[in-house]
Amino acid sequence: MNELLAVAAITILAVISPGADFAMVTRNSYLHGRHAGLLAAAGIALGVQVHVIYTMLGVGLLIAHSPTLFVAIKLAGAAYLVYTGCRTFMAPAVPDAERARTASGALASLRAGFMTNALNPKTTLFVLSTYTQVVSADTALGARIGYGLFMSLAHGFWFGLVALFFSNARLRGAMLRGQRVLNKGIGAVLMGLGLTLALAPLSR
Numbered sequence: 694m695n696e697l698l699a700v701a702a703i704t705i706l707a708v709i710s711p712g713a714d715f716a717m718v719t720r721n722s723y724l725h726g727r728h729a730g731l732l733a734a735a736g737i738a739l740g741v742q743v744h745v746i747y748t749m750l751g752v753g754l755l756i757a758h759s760p761t762l763f764v765a766i767k768l769a770g771a772a773y774l775v776y777t778g779c780r781t782f783m784a785p786a787v788p789d790a791e792r793a794r795t796a797s798g799a800l801a802s803l804r805a806g807f808m809t810n811a812l813n814p815k816t817t818l819f820v821l822s823t824y825t826q827v828v829s830a831d832t833a834l835g836a837r838i839g840y841g842l843f844m845s846l847a848h849g850f851w852f853g854l855v856a857l858f859f860s861n862a863r864l865r866g867a868m869l870r871g872q873r874v875l876n877k878g879i880g881a882v883l884m885g886l887g888l889t890l891a892l893a894p895l896s897r
Contacts, residue, residue, distance in 0.1 A: 718734055718859070726860055735806065738846065741844050782881060823840070
């Protein structure tokens with residue numbers, strides 16, 4: 694029970710801390726509407742499973758003990774954030790609520806959330822440290838899988854709430870009226886997160 698409570702507490706703190714996932718869901722929600730925001734949240738939940746799977750397979754330990762591999766993951770994540778930030782920064786001030794309802798738009802929204810989380814070294818460290826420092830080596834496989842599912846569901850639930858909040862008609866309307874400035878602000882935040890991530894290996 695203590696292990697379960699510890700995993701739950703760490704997961705909740707990791708989920709609600711602001712970062713690239715939050716910025717991505719906010720961006721999708723106000724630019725393209727509720728459907729796009731929820732799909733981005735689902736993509737984030739799926740991205741968490743990437744970290745859970747490779748950690749349970751033992752690849753996480755390889756990442757933890759290979760600075761070169763860890764830096765490569767950081768740089769890939771940084772490049773994706775900078776790319777998305779640039780696109781957001783230069784995006785025209787034209788809302789497109791129907792975009793996520795097309796097959797290609799839905800896939801793009803899901804992919805945005807998935808890639809942001811799957812390439813996020815913050816999630817790498819969170820999942821890896823949870824499974825190596827909190828979860829006991831004697832913990833049953835079923836429980837380990839359950840912890841991983843909880844991590845994904847917690848991310849999906851929280852960022853689903855974020856999507857619902859920022860796609861609220863009144864709030865979204867106000868945000869869209871200032872979309873040109875908001876695009877540049879969120880774009881700058883994403884680029885800043887990417888550049889910070891890219892420079893982080895230098896201080897390791």
